[in-house]
Amino acid sequence: MAEFGSQERSSFIASDRVEGTAVYNPAGERLGSISRLMIGKQNGQVECAVLSFGGFLGIGNDHYPLPWRMLNYAVDKGGYVVDLDKEKLHGAPRYDLGREPEFDEAYTRALYTYYGVNPLF
Incomplete structure (x- = not known):
């Protein structure tokens, strides 16, 4: 029997x-790491993964919300791969910790538009 939550054996993963x-x-360049997930209150779906990027030892990091559908899990890397270069990331919507944007429909739509992803709502 597969262990619940095993990344290699299950299609589910704990947040x-x-x-x-x-x-x-x-x-193969490391862009950063996921700092949090943004989940739709009404539909219960993960809408965005927030990428923490930049700074030093966690200080001065910027946070970049990425549409969840952009990320693909790569078992060989033990992480997610996103078709995104650092230049596109530098111009992307971002925020400082403690100054989160209002993740409303307008913000989410603008975010998805920036990355060329169709929102599901």
Whole structure:
């Protein structure tokens, strides 16, 4: 019997195991790590993964919400791969910790538009 939550054997993963997971671009460069997930209150679906990027030892990090559908889990890397280069990331919507945007429909729609992803609502 497979252990519940096993990344290799299950299509499910606990949210606390996603937080801190590395995010890479297709070239294998580490872009940062996931600091939190944003879940839709009405539909219960993960809408965004917030990528923590920059800074030093967690100080001065910027937080970049990424549409969840952009991330693909790569077992060989033990992390997520997103088709995104650092230049696109530098111009992306971001925020400082403690100054989170209002994740309303307008913000989410603008975020998805920036990345060229169709929102599901």
